[in-house]
Amino acid sequence: MIVRLALASLWARALTVGMTVLAIALSVALFVGVEKVRTGAKASFADTISGTDLIVGARSGSVQLLLYSVFRIGNATNNVTWQSYRDIATRPEVDWIVPISLGDSHRQFRVMGTTTAFFDHYKYRNKRSLALADGAVMADLFDAVIGADVASTLGYSVGDPIVVAHGIASFSTHDDQPFRVSGVLEKTGTPVDRTVIVSLEAIEAIHVDWQGGAKRPGAATPVEQIRQMDLTPKAITAALVGVKSPLQTFGLQRAINNYDEEPLLAILPGVALQELWGIVGLAETALLAVSAMVVVTALIGMMATVFSSLNERRREMAIFRAMGASPVTVFALLILEAVFMAAFGALFGLGLLYVGLVIAQPVLDSALGLWLPIEPPSWREAWILLGVVVAGAIVSLVPAFRAYRMSLSDGMMVRT
Numbered sequence: 001m002i003v004r005l006a007l008a009s010l011w012a013r014a015l016t017v018g019m020t021v022l023a024i025a026l027s028v029a030l031f032v033g034v035e036k037v038r039t040g041a042k043a044s045f046a047d048t049i050s051g052t053d054l055i056v057g058a059r060s061g062s063v064q065l066l067l068y069s070v071f072r073i074g075n076a077t078n079n080v081t082w083q084s085y086r087d088i089a090t091r092p093e094v095d096w097i098v099p100i101s102l103g104d105s106h107r108q109f110r111v112m113g114t115t116t117a118f119f120d121h122y123k124y125r126n127k128r129s130l131a132l133a134d135g136a137v138m139a140d141l142f143d144a145v146i147g148a149d150v151a152s153t154l155g156y157s158v159g160d161p162i163v164v165a166h167g168i169a170s171f172s173t174h175d176d177q178p179f180r181v182s183g184v185l186e187k188t189g190t191p192v193d194r195t196v197i198v199s200l201e202a203i204e205a206i207h208v209d210w211q212g213g214a215k216r217p218g219a220a221t222p223v224e225q226i227r228q229m230d231l232t233p234k235a236i237t238a239a240l241v242g243v244k245s246p247l248q249t250f251g252l253q254r255a256i257n258n259y260d261e262e263p264l265l266a267i268l269p270g271v272a273l274q275e276l277w278g279i280v281g282l283a284e285t286a287l288l289a290v291s292a293m294v295v296v297t298a299l300i301g302m303m304a305t306v307f308s309s310l311n312e313r314r315r316e317m318a319i320f321r322a323m324g325a326s327p328v329t330v331f332a333l334l335i336l337e338a339v340f341m342a343a344f345g346a347l348f349g350l351g352l353l354y355v356g357l358v359i360a361q362p363v364l365d366s367a368l369g370l371w372l373p374i375e376p377p378s379w380r381e382a383w384i385l386l387g388v389v390v391a392g393a394i395v396s397l398v399p400a401f402r403a404y405r406m407s408l409s410d411g412m413m414v415r416t
Contacts, residue, residue, distance in 0.1 A: 109196055
């Protein structure tokens with residue numbers, strides 16, 4: 001009976017109630033949407049590199065090695081000699097290994113030297129492979145494959161020339177040995193999007209006439225002669241390693257960390273990513289707090305709406321009392337109405353969120369590389385929705401108690 005009364009009362013005030021429900025729905029959609037973006041961003045961050053068991057570099061810190069080898073941020077403290085790289089590559093536990101050479105740049109985008117095996121073994125987002133939007137991987141010594149952000153920012157396409165600068169913020173360029181864009185990668189949402197990829201031999205080729213970080217005066221080796229040289233690198237920056245069996249990962253890591261020829265460090269990408277997220281993920285707490293305040297504001301607005309309607313509903317309450325309703329019934333009626341408004345708002349907000357996800361998912365994936373899966377609400381999100389309903393009941397206690405007091409006073413008034 002009281003449920004029917006509550007629903008009928010809400011229907012009688014459809015416009016006011018509808019605006020309150022809409023406010024709650026929008027706040028819930030924002031709050032749960034932030035939660036989904038937070039979890040999606042964290043998953044995308046953790047999937048920046050997938051399927052790689054170890055990252056090997058000069059001994060430093062795990063986060064530092066991850067930053068320069070995967071995110072192209074900062075520089076290595078030292079290089080890894082080619083002989084050490086070959087020693088690791090020939091170990092029986094190693095299934096595949098991809099060398100990486102960093103140090104140069106092109107208009108503030110990092111240039112990375114590697115082999116074509118990088119395109120086969122670098123994975124992201126649950127072992128998703130790199131794909132070319134146009135062109136092909138490096139076939140010639142001076143071919144370059146560019147990431148999606150490099151292409152869009154600089155307006156490059158297949159066939160365009162690229163001149164590499166020596167170092168990161170340097171005015172010295174290798175303009176005597178320009179590269180040609182041979183391929184453009186599809187958007188991945190990873191640092192690959194902001195990378196110019198060339199061959200290891202190309203990195204050696206453009207530094208033939210360089211020594212000690214500067215070009216030797218008067219040196220100008222012809223390109224045809226450079227092509228005939230042995231361009232095997234003397235050192236690399238880091239290497240990505242895949243092992244034959246996951247059970248061999250820790251043994252190989254220990255062997256590399258105890259390598260006698262030079263100080264090396266092997267890290268587990270997943271562990272290092274979690275460490276890094278602990279540093280850069282602090283903003284998510286602030287974002288959730290702001291969203292929570294939006295929900296609280298909507299609930300306070302609901303309480304204000306119920307308060308403002310009390311004087312208008314005194315006659316309604318008096319009629320309920322005249323028909324035999326107790327003050328407790330009036331108290332329960334107000335709480336039940338607030339619960340219904342909060343529940344309708346939470347469900348409507350959830351529906352708005354999923355409609356928004358359907359629309360925004362392909363846009364975010366193609367533009368930002370941020371993948372937001374459309375899945376049923378998680379237990380955490382279900383608890384959030386339940387919390388909104390419970391909070392709606394709690395904030396309604398004050399106006400419900402006032403209605404209860406008014407109902408008692410109105411019931412005791414002697415009318416003549």
